[in-house]
Amino acid sequence: MEAVALECQGAPVEMSAGRRWRPAIEPSPSSESCIAVLLPCLNEEATIGVVVAGFQESLPGCVVHVYDNASTDDTTHAATATGAVVRYESSPGKGGVVRRMFAEVEAEVYVIADGDGTYDPAQAAVLVERLVSGGLDMVVGARIGIRQDAGRAGHAVGNRLFNRLYRWMFGTGFTDILSGYRAFSRRFVKSFPAVSTGFEVETEMSVHASQLRLPVAEVEVSYGARPDGSVSKLRTVADGTNILRAMLVLMKENRPMAFFGWVAGVFFTTALVLGVPLTVTFVQTGLVPRLPTAVLATGLALMGLLSAAVGLILESLAKGRLEAKRLAYLRYQPAHLRKDDSAEE
Numbered sequence: 001m002e003a004v005a006l007e008c009q010g011a012p013v014e015m016s017a018g019r020r021w022r023p024a025i026e027p028s029p030s031s032e033s034c035i036a037v038l039l040p041c042l043n044e045e046a047t048i049g050v051v052v053a054g055f056q057e058s059l060p061g062c063v064v065h066v067y068d069n070a071s072t073d074d075t076t077h078a079a080t081a082t083g084a085v086v087r088y089e090s091s092p093g094k095g096g097v098v099r100r101m102f103a104e105v106e107a108e109v110y111v112i113a114d115g116d117g118t119y120d121p122a123q124a125a126v127l128v129e130r131l132v133s134g135g136l137d138m139v140v141g142a143r144i145g146i147r148q149d150a151g152r153a154g155h156a157v158g159n160r161l162f163n164r165l166y167r168w169m170f171g172t173g174f175t176d177i178l179s180g181y182r183a184f185s186r187r188f189v190k191s192f193p194a195v196s197t198g199f200e201v202e203t204e205m206s207v208h209a210s211q212l213r214l215p216v217a218e219v220e221v222s223y224g225a226r227p228d229g230s231v232s233k234l235r236t237v238a239d240g241t242n243i244l245r246a247m248l249v250l251m252k253e254n255r256p257m258a259f260f261g262w263v264a265g266v267f268f269t270t271a272l273v274l275g276v277p278l279t280v281t282f283v284q285t286g287l288v289p290r291l292p293t294a295v296l297a298t299g300l301a302l303m304g305l306l307s308a309a310v311g312l313i314l315e316s317l318a319k320g321r322l323e324a325k326r327l328a329y330l331r332y333q334p335a336h337l338r339k340d341d342s343a344e345e
Contacts, residue, residue, distance in 0.1 A: 054121030141181030260311030267304030
């Protein structure tokens, strides 16, 4: 495999065929970093130090940003001691932290992971290499351990169901839409709306890539157990409900005709089931024996027509929003094209 070059502030950075990202020169602390590692954290004192050190080892020259989401332990001190840049976000929820990270951090390549030690920092170089060599906008670390760990049986079943539901709603392209281990291009990060508030933000990322038809890929990564002393913040039922609600909202916002088409179909089907027998009786006798049922069937048919009309109107608005997001995405030139332009000059 040939080395892959990435330019940051005029300094070439090469990816060797090995597992480490090897910068040609050390980046200046005051300049835009070539690679930014983003770690949202809530009470991860037991693991954050090891995680930060792992990313610094796997991606030499990267800048690790730890965003403390109102921790009550010594997460901040543990992260600072390892050389991470620590910032704070008091609004609860991973989605709010991601929104702030993407807005504040400037880099060419972004890697996001959790601070709980469940993702292996050594595999970050594989994600970055795949992103840069393929000219991609997002590489998702598809977890393999979650399907094999009996202790995560509920999470594994929910993960499979949500992935199947996603493929039905938005199409193929991902096998693990809930993975928190990803690498992004600058174009993706700076055009991503990030309106989610909780763990459903990963689903929003996947939908953003699917709707804009961005070049993406998946790389299998291990998914380990939390070490002793680290407590999970996941709530299987509550988080699953939030993710399901977010997927329905995202479908309504991005594919309103499909969403309201199903609603209209339900109304029309129910109206037919109730109305056809009445119509047959009326044709045969000229009488309407069950007037309330006839009124209900008529109302349901009107609701179906209204739903279809709403879907058509919102479909036009969604197309305009999609075009606006596409234009925001195109504002940022890919890193390899900037490199080619500077070489010609």
